[in-house]
Amino acid sequence: MRLLVTGGAGFIGANFVHLVCSDHPDTTVTVLDSLTYAGNRQSLQPVLNKIDFVHGDIADLDLVDELVSGVDAVVHFAAESHNDNSLADPWPFLQTNIVGTYSLLQAVRRYNVRYHHISTDEVYGDLELGDPDRFTEYTPYNPSSPYSATKASSDMLVRAWTRSFGVQATISNCSNNYGPYQHVEKFIPRQITNVIDGQRPRLYGAGHNVRDWIHVEDHNRAVWEILQRGRIGQTYLIGADGELDNKTVVGMILEEFGRSADDFDFVTDRAGHDLRYAIDSTLLRTELGWTPRFESFRDGLRQTIQWYRDNESWWRPHKAVTERGYAEKGEQAI
Numbered sequence: 001m002r003l004l005v006t007g008g009a010g011f012i013g014a015n016f017v018h019l020v021c022s023d024h025p026d027t028t029v030t031v032l033d034s035l036t037y038a039g040n041r042q043s044l045q046p047v048l049n050k051i052d053f054v055h056g057d058i059a060d061l062d063l064v065d066e067l068v069s070g071v072d073a074v075v076h077f078a079a080e081s082h083n084d085n086s087l088a089d090p091w092p093f094l095q096t097n098i099v100g101t102y103s104l105l106q107a108v109r110r111y112n113v114r115y116h117h118i119s120t121d122e123v124y125g126d127l128e129l130g131d132p133d134r135f136t137e138y139t140p141y142n143p144s145s146p147y148s149a150t151k152a153s154s155d156m157l158v159r160a161w162t163r164s165f166g167v168q169a170t171i172s173n174c175s176n177n178y179g180p181y182q183h184v185e186k187f188i189p190r191q192i193t194n195v196i197d198g199q200r201p202r203l204y205g206a207g208h209n210v211r212d213w214i215h216v217e218d219h220n221r222a223v224w225e226i227l228q229r230g231r232i233g234q235t236y237l238i239g240a241d242g243e244l245d246n247k248t249v250v251g252m253i254l255e256e257f258g259r260s261a262d263d264f265d266f267v268t269d270r271a272g273h274d275l276r277y278a279i280d281s282t283l284l285r286t287e288l289g290w291t292p293r294f295e296s297f298r299d300g301l302r303q304t305i306q307w308y309r310d311n312e313s314w315w316r317p318h319k320a321v322t323e324r325g326y327a328e329k330g331e332q333a334i
């Protein structure tokens, strides 16, 4: 199979390319990535001799048309992905997440190429704390942030192109990922690298917001299964029953470094901060037989901490500028 992977220099996309190169070496991979602040060619260093890397924008209709004409399938990871940035400046989110998806859909429609769309559980909005409810494939869309609204919009485009034009598409909506190669702006890497630097982790609001954590490898193995055996037109939710509140996660990180679990600062809350996400992945498990391999979050977290300890040269150049960005957005200890 000849595969086009968009956003392959980002966190999840790079991990996906590593997985495909190691587990499915008969697959030819082309990565299309515009190398925004979140893209890092170094994340693909170990496999650069096995793939084609194209530096370009998914919203470039001519480039996308040319690349899609030469492949059997597209897996679309590229996005502006950080909620806090979408609150500060929504425009790049509309351009990449909506217009970029449109550009890919037009090309896969033209060449009848299989398309898998990577999305997020955030399109469903949030759940109450302590509520037994979880998101399913049939939960109504109710996005809260500019980021999640643009992801919801892109999902809607995929559904429309599938129904109206017969595009051979599947969609997956996954919960919060953690693991190697995640940008230091995101919650877990930010706190790990703060602690490595002798700083205190920074918790938004009261730290009681809940996220449903999944290791990036488990997410990507599910994506591969959906690409191979998913039903066209179907949405699959991906989640590993990993609900934890943010304060608990920060406590676990601190403990792994031998520091007290309450050695953190509360800082300004995120505007519109979603309370809780939780995924019911029954469909994926029963229909495609997927199960997560990372059964223990603590083990996955420990491995991730070790990766950040071992790969300081990967994240160090981005740390100070990211922290400056948070300060400029008005983050303050409360």
Ligand code: NAD
Pocket (backbone or CB within 6 Å): 006, 007, 008, 009, 010, 011, 012, 013, 032, 033, 034, 035, 036, 037, 038, 039, 040, 056, 057, 058, 059, 076, 077, 078, 079, 080, 081, 082, 096, 100, 118, 119, 120, 121, 151, 173, 174, 175, 176, 177, 178, 183
């Ligand atoms: P990321 O920000 O780490 O990586 C995004 C990548 O896309 C970067 O390499 C960037 O350079 C590239 N990119 C951005 N704009 C582009 C454009 N216009 N043209 C080409 N490339 C462009 O993001 P991530 O965390 O790896 O997320 C990947 C996908 O998974 C996104 O679609 C996101 O919505 C989705 N998702 C993420 C999570 C999570 O926890 N991180 C959870 C569920 C779904």
Ligand code: TDX
Pocket (backbone or CB within 6 Å): 081, 082, 083, 084, 119, 120, 121, 122, 175, 176, 177, 185, 186, 187, 188, 190, 202, 203, 204, 205, 207, 209, 210, 211, 246, 270
């Ligand atoms: O310093 C922080 N302190 C803090 O308490 C940061 C950066 C975050 N948080 C909180 C906010 C959230 O409740 O931690 C939680 C996780 O935050 P993020 O890492 O920003 O992730 P989230 O907003 O939940 O979105 C993530 O999961 C869904 C990804 O960034 C999205 O791309 C994905 O769609």
